[in-house]
Amino acid sequence: MEMPGIRNPRTTPVKILVALLLTLSAGLVDVVGFLLFWHVFTAHMTGNTVHLAMSIVERHWMEAAKAGLVLPAFLAGSLAGRAVIEYCVRVK
Numbered sequence: 001m002e003m004p005g006i007r008n009p010r011t012t013p014v015k016i017l018v019a020l021l022l023t024l025s026a027g028l029v030d031v032v033g034f035l036l037f038w039h040v041f042t043a044h045m046t047g048n049t050v051h052l053a054m055s056i057v058e059r060h061w062m063e064a065a066k067a068g069l070v071l072p073a074f075l076a077g078s079l080a081g082r083a084v085i086e087y088c089v090r091v092k
Contacts, residue, residue, distance in 0.1 A: 038066045045074055 026043040033042030041047040048067045055064035
């Protein structure tokens with residue numbers, strides 16, 4: 001029986017494995033980043049947004065600045081990565 005929406009079921013385990021490995025690597029990057037770099041998250045911005053809000057409410061301005069700097073840096077990195085991908089696709 002063929003499942004709707006799945007063209008080649010044999011590739012599904014590979015996709016699941018890749019998704020799990022990417023999730024694991026993002027989690028590891030977050031843990032290392034949090035422990036070694038100013039207690040900010042490097043892979044997941046939700047934690048930094050919460051950290052920023054808590055620091056502002058508690059008036060810990062240096063902590064707020066640290067968390068606040070990570071958000072635009074992440075956005076800039078995302079935009080730069082997308083620009084590189086677009087460039088490489090067009091050059092082919």
